[in-house]
Amino acid sequence: MSNAVEFHRVSRRFGAVTAVDDVSFSIAAGETVALLGPSGCGKTSILRVIAGFERPDHGTVSIGGRDVTALKPYERNVGLLFQHYALFPHMTVAENIAYGLRHRGADRREIPDRVEAMLALVRLQGFGSRRPHQLSGGQQQRVALARALATRPGLILLDEPLSALDAKLRQDLRAELKQVLAAVNSTAMVVTHDQEEAMSLGERVFLMQAGRIVQVGAPSDVYGRPGSRFAADFMGRTNWIEAQVTRRETGLARALSRSGLSLTVPDCPSDAIDICVRPENIILSAADDADQHGMANSAKGRILNVALLGSTRQILVEMAGGEQILVMQANRVGDGLGPGQAVTIGFPVDACITMPAGNPTGLAA
Amino acid sequence: MTGTAKRLGDRLLGGAMIAMLGLVLAFLVTPLLVTCLLAFDARSFLGPLPPPALSMRWFEKLVSLDYVTTGLATSLKIAVLTTSVDVFIGTAAAVALDRSNFPGRSLVMAVFLSPLIVPAVVIGFALLLFLSRIGIVDGFTRLLCGHIVITLPYVVRTVLASLSGRDRRLTEAALVLGATEHQAFWNITLPLIRSGMVTGAVFAFAVSLDDVAVSMFLTDPSTYTLPVALVSNMRASFDLTIAAAAVLLMAVSAVLIIVLERFVGFDRLLGQGLFRS
Numbered sequence A: 001m002s003n004a005v006e007f008h009r010v011s012r013r014f015g016a017v018t019a020v021d022d023v024s025f026s027i028a029a030g031e032t033v034a035l036l037g038p039s040g041c042g043k044t045s046i047l048r049v050i051a052g053f054e055r056p057d058h059g060t061v062s063i064g065g066r067d068v069t070a071l072k073p074y075e076r077n078v079g080l081l082f083q084h085y086a087l088f089p090h091m092t093v094a095e096n097i098a099y100g101l102r103h104r105g106a107d108r109r110e111i112p113d114r115v116e117a118m119l120a121l122v123r124l125q126g127f128g129s130r131r132p133h134q135l136s137g138g139q140q141q142r143v144a145l146a147r148a149l150a151t152r153p154g155l156i157l158l159d160e161p162l163s164a165l166d167a168k169l170r171q172d173l174r175a176e177l178k179q180v181l182a183a184v185n186s187t188a189m190v191v192t193h194d195q196e197e198a199m200s201l202g203e204r205v206f207l208m209q210a211g212r213i214v215q216v217g218a219p220s221d222v223y224g225r226p227g228s229r230f231a232a233d234f235m236g237r238t239n240w241i242e243a244q245v246t247r248r249e250t251g252l253a254r255a256l257s258r259s260g261l262s263l264t265v266p267d268c269p270s271d272a273i274d275i276c277v278r279p280e281n282i283i284l285s286a287a288d289d290a291d292q293h294g295m296a297n298s299a300k301g302r303i304l305n306v307a308l309l310g311s312t313r314q315i316l317v318e319m320a321g322g323e324q325i326l327v328m329q330a331n332r333v334g335d336g337l338g339p340g341q342a343v344t345i346g347f348p349v350d351a352c353i354t355m356p357a358g359n360p361t362g363l364a365a
Numbered sequence B: 001m002t003g004t005a006k007r008l009g010d011r012l013l014g015g016a017m018i019a020m021l022g023l024v025l026a027f028l029v030t031p032l033l034v035t036c037l038l039a040f041d042a043r044s045f046l047g048p049l050p051p052p053a054l055s056m057r058w059f060e061k062l063v064s065l066d067y068v069t070t071g072l073a074t075s076l077k078i079a080v081l082t083t084s085v086d087v088f089i090g091t092a093a094a095v096a097l098d099r100s101n102f103p104g105r106s107l108v109m110a111v112f113l114s115p116l117i118v119p120a121v122v123i124g125f126a127l128l129l130f131l132s133r134i135g136i137v138d139g140f141t142r143l144l145c146g147h148i149v150i151t152l153p154y155v156v157r158t159v160l161a162s163l164s165g166r167d168r169r170l171t172e173a174a175l176v177l178g179a180t181e182h183q184a185f186w187n188i189t190l191p192l193i194r195s196g197m198v199t200g201a202v203f204a205f206a207v208s209l210d211d212v213a214v215s216m217f218l219t220d221p222s223t224y225t226l227p228v229a230l231v232s233n234m235r236a237s238f239d240l241t242i243a244a245a246a247v248l249l250m251a252v253s254a255v256l257i258i259v260l261e262r263f264v265g266f267d268r269l270l271g272q273g274l275f276r277s
């Protein structure tokens, strides 16, 4: 079976800005991919190239095995959910949803049924005769989704589908969006700058930086095995420890941090290394806890402060050598951790990700 | 300052604003009311108000005057033609400006809107010179050109305001749903700008009907608009036919505004960005 979408060395420049820089990827039919990256890195530009609003300066785009590089938007059957929905203000909800059906040559007698089915899919039965401005943000988002899906596009593109909503609603709609996408069973590309959203919606994550896709993988891979400092930082909070390798064993390296911590980490070809440790992989216990002695890496320190985040808390620990390490753990009641307390932290070898030092972007020089 | 003193200050300010509003309204409305009264004055001279008796004599005289009927016919023809051309060109220009993104865009916009700022005398004189230089000496054509120049900005402006940047995204939404550019224009862009077009057209019509300053330069002995004819003859013989003519023109404006209110709504009409940039 041919790939649903394929980019072959696509570039798109706007004046001096290279919004899409020599990007190649392919998406399998039925797959949901999250295109993740900071604002301005070129995510929307990639969607616009797929939808046909932008012609690439270089490279080819194919959809379902067909080269569509030179085709107009209306000559491709792609569903697109715009970042701010772009609902037609002068049409009712039902007319909005029917618009694509009418222009894609659906049988006129079947349109009302199809519209009803779409309204049911996004749980908006009975809203067909409303105008967009009479709906809440979340409802507008669902109408836009229904409109994009009505023509049964083989490929659906969603540009920051939840970013215009407030935090609580965003979580609810994220789950709902996932269900709807699974129900229609089409190939989907979700653009987002929110790594949580990317990890929960995408079967694969395409991580973008400055016009390029810098890492592709399952969410757990990109999170757990970031290929660069940028990827590690963008996917979540991390501790960085700069160190020098002092000795190598099979697959392992002994390293000494700048402040004198002695660590055992996965091996790395470079001698000067950056070690990334996720805060939730660090175990924190009272100063004289014997359990920590089994850990490959452990060190003593003192709590600087504790920040409650609801179900979790972040504890900042200052090590004896001066390094500050962030620890994230479940927020248990009544264990009385507080600033000034002496503690021991520990983490296993496989909680450490090592990469050559001094390459903050991870991009080839 | 104590709480009561603050409140008193607010009350005074509120009162002053209402008083000011009343004054401005009185200043705007009083001349209109006086004109209406005078138009129905039965006396043959300009006497003290109120008139002792009312009559239709000035209206009768008005319609019996040749220059009035000729002028009115020309004015209406010019206004209708001007408005039609404006709606067509102005809409096209506004849509093109809204969609384009070239470096000199704001300059082009300024040129389109400049007749709102450049003094009418300058426009009239410049047009007279320019049109005769390119060989257009016919009064009707000259008037038509002049009126299009001074009224086009109204349509451009109201249509631009109604597009307000939404059009590009909505058009793209239509394209990706399978509509061609042509279809998207008819069923997305046009409905979006319809109220802007109507508002612009009414303003253009009213301005064209009313203009004296530019038209003065462009008339010829046999082609003149009603306001020009009235002003010229007012100097020769001053009587109350001019008040009757004013009432007539006011009636036309009132009808236009009522029509507009029905189709567009007053708030939309005034909020249409005529005086916004």
Ligand SMILES: Nc1ncnc2c1ncn2[C@@H]1O[C@H](COP(=O)(O)OP(=O)(O)O)[C@@H](O)[C@H]1O
Binding pocket: A014, A015, A017, A018, A019, A037, A038, A039, A040, A041, A042, A043, A044, A045, A046
């Ligand atoms: N039509 C355009 N004209 C000029 N620059 C553009 C245009 N579209 C995008 N860009 C630039 O390209 C870069 C990528 O933009 P975009 O794809 O919108 O990023 P993202 O969606 O990831 O925030 C930005 O620097 C943006 O300013």
Ligand SMILES: [Mg+2]
Binding pocket: A040, A043, A044, A045
């Ligand atoms: Mg974007």
